[in-house]
Amino acid sequence: MTLRRFRRLLFAILLFPALPAIVLLCDRHIGRTAAGHHTDRIDEVPATHAALVLGCAETLANGRTNRYFTARMDAAARLYHAGKCRHLLVSGDNGREDYDETAAMAAALVARGVPEARIVRDHAGFATLDSVVRAREVFGLGSFVVVSQRFHNERALYIARHHGIDALGWNAADVSRRYGLKTRIRESLARVKTMLDLHLLHSGPKYLGPKIAVGGDA
Numbered sequence: 001m002t003l004r005r006f007r008r009l010l011f012a013i014l015l016f017p018a019l020p021a022i023v024l025l026c027d028r029h030i031g032r033t034a035a036g037h038h039t040d041r042i043d044e045v046p047a048t049h050a051a052l053v054l055g056c057a058e059t060l061a062n063g064r065t066n067r068y069f070t071a072r073m074d075a076a077a078r079l080y081h082a083g084k085c086r087h088l089l090v091s092g093d094n095g096r097e098d099y100d101e102t103a104a105m106a107a108a109l110v111a112r113g114v115p116e117a118r119i120v121r122d123h124a125g126f127a128t129l130d131s132v133v134r135a136r137e138v139f140g141l142g143s144f145v146v147v148s149q150r151f152h153n154e155r156a157l158y159i160a161r162h163h164g165i166d167a168l169g170w171n172a173a174d175v176s177r178r179y180g181l182k183t184r185i186r187e188s189l190a191r192v193k194t195m196l197d198l199h200l201l202h203s204g205p206k207y208l209g210p211k212i213a214v215g216g217d218a
Helices: 003-034 067-081 101-111 128-137 150-162 177-199
Strands: 048-054 085-091 119-122 143-149 166-172
Touching (some): 003 177, 048 067, 048 128, 048 150, 067 085, 067 101, 067 143, 067 166, 067 177, 085 101, 085 128, 085 143, 119 128, 143 150, 150 166
Parallel strands (some): 048 085, 048 143, 085 119
8 A cells, every 4th residue: 555545544534533523514504605695486586697507317317207307497497487587507417428417408498488599508517516617607607596406506606605606596396305315415425525625625617618608688
């Protein structure tokens, strides 16, 4: 074993007893920071040029419909039809030719009556950090509404505030605790990773690329 690997192993061993406390602290800090910046009420959402719809898989590994996806697309379509945004930027993972979250999101929104011309696809939304930062750096959105479930919006808003981005969360309907237990556990760990990415590693999006305008009627 190299000295470097030994140090990493030692660090992990020393950190392990404190892991539950670290997870809890990160979870609460992100939730408190985002408080007051997301809403369940459509009348509290200001009209904006575009909303950022955060991606997830349309179906689960067992082939069943992903309830998070359905609720998220319902919320995004409702936001558009209420006149709260002129465009929907759907951001998700398209890292493989056989896997494209944005295509599924766009199709679902069109099926809900959103004109295809009003949907812009961000194929490089590999993680929430990528989606939020790329919305400004690539798509030129100085302010926007984020559409996802509340727990996900809280993390996205924390990232936005850290980067000086003006964002508000529009909360999609959540799912039952029984159905979403694994997702909640992953979210708790994702919040720890977010804190590390922002405050220790200073991570950025995996890919930026050329500027892409979201509509011409801002």
